[in-house]
Amino acid sequence: MNLPKANLDRPVAVIGAGLVGAGWAIAFARAGLDVRIYDANPRTAENALPWAATQLEALHRHGLIDEAPATIAARLTLADSLAQAIDGAAYVQESVLERIDVKRQLLLDLDAVADARVIIGSSSSGIKASDFACDLRISPRVLIAHPVNPPYLVPVVELVPSTQTSAETVAFTDALMRGIGQSVVRVRKEIEGFVLNRLQAALLREAWALQRDGIASCEDIDKTVRDGLGWRWSFMGPFETIDLNAPGGVADYAARLGPLYHSIARSRTNDGPWDDELIARVERDRRQHLCADELAARRDWRDERLMAFAAERAKHAADS
Incomplete structure (x- = not known):
């Protein structure tokens, strides 16, 4: 490259x-x-x-x-x-x-x-x-x-x-x-967390709550992003994603699904911080899929995958 x-x-x-x-x-x-x-x-x-x-x-x-x-x-x-x-x-x-x-x-x-x-x-x-x-x-x-x-x-x-x-x-x-x-x-104005971590925070907030409420395991929540949302997000952002997901574009999408997203957001208004009990639960859940002594090796695996992904993206850079 x-x-x-x-x-x-x-x-x-x-x-x-x-x-x-x-x-x-x-x-x-x-x-x-x-x-x-x-x-x-x-x-x-x-x-x-x-x-x-x-x-x-x-x-x-x-x-x-x-x-x-x-x-x-x-x-x-x-x-x-x-x-x-x-x-x-x-x-x-x-x-x-x-x-x-x-x-x-x-x-x-x-x-x-x-x-x-x-x-x-x-x-x-x-x-x-x-x-x-x-x-x-x-x-x-x-x-x-x-x-x-x-x-x-x-x-x-x-x-x-x-x-x-x-x-x-x-x-x-x-x-x-x-x-x-x-x-x-x-970033035009100062705000805690800037843009990236505020977006990540919204996803993490829901992920932790879904695990806490017994809706899904850590692995199934990860799978939903890894094998679902992440496929599109690897080459387009949230606004382009929804712009393409309704026949009439982003305004049409908002009209169709805006009330659903508003209802979901309102359902989480009383969430508190991640407490010790929840953290321990998530830790146990994650350790079923990755032992603590394998974390460093898994980081190396992640970086190798990112390199392969970066190489593939470079081949198609002119198309984006």
Whole structure:
């Protein structure tokens, strides 16, 4: 798969080298960018490089990269400090723990050492940038750039500015993300969870409730998405799906089924949080199909399937 070059003459930095951060590092390096990786935990940082090398070999095996894996891996280097990681960098991808206090402290640290040019994107899954990135010297150059994990396989990225993010920052990050092959979603207003996780939250809310109420098992609920909804959702979104599912299009669909969906939504208005008893039930249900000690192997299986899917989608990209 040939990705457009990001056209940067300066490196990018990835702060936080867990699965999301290391995945971002692959996405940037694959597009031809030099990447510096820093994590406050040296062991996490050291593990990122061999893990990335393994993933690059798999990408090459599936025909998703044209360059030799070793050539791409050579663009990844570890930095000994935050200052070293961002020195002269054009862009920083923050991928630290999903906690306001942790992200705020990192932004304070970045504010102390960042130059006047660097743009900072946060991988926050649902915390708004305005909750941790405002009233700093760098605030106009900070926004959310939320990926799906793993970002080098699932291309969508949500760009969400804070109340203090400049339009130039959004434009730069949009161009960068498109340049490395991501599919950019512009979120117009800040909202908890952004778009992707709010959509996922609605589905998860119903999935947990169906299991709780004894309607269906975890496996049958998964099967409904995997072997039903997911087939269409793999190449079209919910609005296009319903637009094609009624003779007269989306308005016709709304007239036919809108009352049903409204009734379903009203039936769940009193749902509370997932409690310990429900979590234990779902855990027991899931462990019947996947033992806890098989989770890592199943993640590897997932990534292999995503690679095969990405390769197939690339063949038909012109048709979408």
